[in-house]
Every structure is written in C-alpha cells, then in structure tokens.
Amino acid sequence: MQGSVSASADQINWVLTSYIVAAAIMTPPSGFLANRFGRKRVLMAAVVGFVVASVLCGIAQSLVQIVAFRLLQGFFGAALVPLGQSVLLDIYTAEERGSAMALFGVSVMVGPVLGPVIGGWLTDHYSWRWVFYINVPLGVLAFAGLSVFLRETKTSAAARLDWLGFGSLSIAIAAMQVFLDRGAQLDWFSSFEILIEAVVCASALYIFLVHTFMAKNSFVNPRLFLDRNFSVGVLFIFIVGITYLASLALLTPYLQTLMGYPVVTAGIVMGPRGLGTMACMFLVGRIVGRIDTRLLILIGLLLTAWAMYDMTGWNPNISQWTIAVTGFIQGAGLGFLFVPLNTVTFATLAPEQRPDGTGLFNLARNVGSSVGISVVSYLLTRNNQVNHATIASHVTAFNHVFDNSIVRHALSPWTASGRAALDQAIQTQASIISYIDDFKLMMVLSLAAIPLVLLLRSASTSDKNDHAMVME
Numbered sequence: 001m002q003g004s005v006s007a008s009a010d011q012i013n014w015v016l017t018s019y020i021v022a023a024a025i026m027t028p029p030s031g032f033l034a035n036r037f038g039r040k041r042v043l044m045a046a047v048v049g050f051v052v053a054s055v056l057c058g059i060a061q062s063l064v065q066i067v068a069f070r071l072l073q074g075f076f077g078a079a080l081v082p083l084g085q086s087v088l089l090d091i092y093t094a095e096e097r098g099s100a101m102a103l104f105g106v107s108v109m110v111g112p113v114l115g116p117v118i119g120g121w122l123t124d125h126y127s128w129r130w131v132f133y134i135n136v137p138l139g140v141l142a143f144a145g146l147s148v149f150l151r152e153t154k155t156s157a158a159a160r161l162d163w164l165g166f167g168s169l170s171i172a173i174a175a176m177q178v179f180l181d182r183g184a185q186l187d188w189f190s191s192f193e194i195l196i197e198a199v200v201c202a203s204a205l206y207i208f209l210v211h212t213f214m215a216k217n218s219f220v221n222p223r224l225f226l227d228r229n230f231s232v233g234v235l236f237i238f239i240v241g242i243t244y245l246a247s248l249a250l251l252t253p254y255l256q257t258l259m260g261y262p263v264v265t266a267g268i269v270m271g272p273r274g275l276g277t278m279a280c281m282f283l284v285g286r287i288v289g290r291i292d293t294r295l296l297i298l299i300g301l302l303l304t305a306w307a308m309y310d311m312t313g314w315n316p317n318i319s320q321w322t323i324a325v326t327g328f329i330q331g332a333g334l335g336f337l338f339v340p341l342n343t344v345t346f347a348t349l350a351p352e353q354r355p356d357g358t359g360l361f362n363l364a365r366n367v368g369s370s371v372g373i374s375v376v377s378y379l380l381t382r383n384n385q386v387n388h389a390t391i392a393s394h395v396t397a398f399n400h401v402f403d404n405s406i407v408r409h410a411l412s413p414w415t416a417s418g419r420a421a422l423d424q425a426i427q428t429q430a431s432i433i434s435y436i437d438d439f440k441l442m443m444v445l446s447l448a449a450i451p452l453v454l455l456l457r458s459a460s461t462s463d464k465n466d467h468a469m470v471m472e
Helices: 011-026 030-037 041-061 061-076 080-091 092-124 135-149 162-181 192-214 222-226 230-258 263-287 295-309 319-345 351-392 403-410 416-447 448-457 463-466
Strands: none
Touching: 011 061, 011 162, 011 230, 011 351, 011 416, 030 041, 030 135, 041 080, 041 135, 080 092, 080 351, 092 263, 135 192, 222 230, 222 319, 222 351, 230 263, 230 295, 230 319, 230 351, 230 416, 230 448, 263 319, 295 319, 295 416, 295 448, 319 351, 351 416, 416 448
C-alpha cells in the first residue's frame, strides 16, 4: 500500500490513525443514535456504510483518498461493537451474560489471529485492495442477519445529544491527531499549520472542559471521574492502547523491511499474538471472580513489559520461533489485562452510569492507540536520522576496519558502489537501534503503569458477570 500511494513510512500510518480517530469520535454518541433512530436501523446503516467505505478504500488511488475513506469507515464502524454488545445484554439473562460476552470478546480477538494471515495471503496473491473487498460478502451476511433476526427497539424523539460537548471534543481529538501526524513532516512549531492545529486543539479542549463542568447534561458526565476505579481504569486502557497497537504498527515494517519477510510470512509469525490473547481471555474469564483482579492486571503488565524487553534485543537474524513466542507472550499479557481491567473499572460504578462509562472507556483506548502509533512513528523516523548521523560520523576512509581486504572490497569508501553499500549498512544499523528505542519506550510505559494497580479497589465477586461489558 505504501508503494502504491507513494507514502513515506510515517505517512502510511495515517491509514491506521484515521480509522482509530474516527471510531473514537463516533463511539460515545452511538447510544444516542440508537435511542433516537432505533438500534436495528443504526446497526444496518453502520454495516452498509462500513461496506461502502471498504470498497472505496479498495479503489483509492492516492494517500489522501484512502485516508478520507478510512475516516468514513471509522465513522460507520464505530457503532458496531457497542451496539452489538447492547444486543447481547438484552437477549441474555444476567446469569448468561458473562459467558455470552466472554465469547463475544473471544470472537473479536479472532481478528488478530486470522487478520494478518488472511491479509498477508490476499496481498501476496492478489493485492492489498482485496483486504478491503473481503468485507463485502461479510457485510452482506451481517446485513441479512440483522434484517431477519434482530428486533427494532423503541425510539425516543426526546433523546438529545450535547452537540457543543460532542463537537468540541471531536474537534480537539481531530486537531490533536493532525498535529501529531503532520508535526514531524513540517518541523513542528516552525510551521504555521502546526501552530494553527495546536491552537485549535487547545481552544476546543478548553471549551469542552468548561462546558462539561458548567452544563447540566453535558456530553461527558464529570461525576464519573469521582469514582477512583473508573478514573484509574481509563488511564490504564489509554496506556494499553499505546503499547499494544503501536507495537503492531512497528512490527509490520520491521518484519518486511528489515527482515525481508514476504507479507504471508509476516502475517503467520504475528498470528500467535492473537492466540495468546484468546487463550488467556478464556483462562482469566474463569478465574476473574476467584483471584484478586489487581493481581491479574499486574501479571498482564509484567508479561507485556517482558515481551517489550525481549524485543529490545531483536535484530534481523532472530528466528521466526522467537518472534512467534514473544508475540504470544505479549498477547497473553493483553488477555490478562483486558478482562480484569473491565471488571475493576466498572465494579464500583453505578449501573446507570455504565453506558456513559463504556463510551469513555472505549474512547480512551482508541485515543491511546492513535496517539501511540503517531508518537512511535515520529520517534522511529527522528531516531533513525540521529542514529544514521551518529554512526556515519565514525565511518571514515582512515578507519582501520578498511585495512581488511574483504571489507575494503565490499564497502569501499573510494567507489560509488562501495559508498552505496556502506550507506545501506549504516541505514540498517540505524533502523535497528531506532526500533529498539521504541520497544524500550513501550516497556517503560508498561512498567510505569504498575503503581496504578495500588490505587484500584478490589472488585467484588458479584461483579464478575459484568467483566466483558466493554470487551472489544
């Protein structure tokens, strides 16, 4: 895709962040849309819009087009998971909800297992465009199922959305993301565009905060953050969003560019990450009410940090087995984190506050993912340049390494071909160090989150059936 749309390494990540930002913006108002227009209608419209946007992504001919269509895809796709969860909560009894939602969460996690493998196979044998086209038959099946089996809910003409709160928060998130994505390319605050984006973000955030604390029925209920577990849980899921999806955004170019893996091979070695998540979600779903949830969260953080630590020792010569095992451990860390984190975040929150709480919880995860991808991409590009300059400063024609005839023949600084080969070797070393720096940053973030566990109050066993309320 990067080659077909002529995008740089940091620009191609806009394809990821644009979808995440659009989904983050549209997730909180999904409940209002269901109340106002009916849950079945909203879900059917979301499926149709998602499929149409997928087709448009497949036929996109430029970076601008595919980013715009991914935004559209995110806007429509945002409502699918929260409204799907609400359907399950309605059709199952309180005793059955835990198992149903755990199964729902596991089905969502099939994506990280099959997605890289199927996507890699389609890209290798056909084109990256078929990764989007494959959504068409799945969308048709989903639309038919909704039409036949789902009952419409009652609508309320009195349902209201706080447009000022929603609009100001949306503008703040969008401006922040553009600021992060464009900052490195335009040299940050030396660019007038970046200054404008920073001012817009800060102004919209100020309006949102003032309106939130002054209005009677604001878009975000500030009283939610009086609950300590909820506040800490939102911060936790923000960090999880940064570390998990940002690492995935780094792994694909690492495997394909530095290690020379074909897309199918890259997808296969990344598959165990999802398997680890699925296996541990099954395990944790059974023990979450019997073991202190804070201990499970601690295990998840330590597993994630260990996986990141192991990745700081990677180089292009590591085996596929090492990549698969480390990925499985990182996925296991997410499995240990997700279910207990959902449990403890909503354990002390009043039932009537949970719909608003779930929206904010998913918003924090999506914003964390988009911010994490942007930050690690910027650091990768910047550190790559710094490391290249640092290494190159030690490479001179008078270096005694060139006394070796083999080195002098292959990397001769006196010939054009030798200088090109030498620059390529320096670039490879600079890239390896840059990736290590990013992995180290995510390891530090995982370890830095550990003290937050002490701020959490233990969830009661009576809440264990609600652990998957916001599972995604």
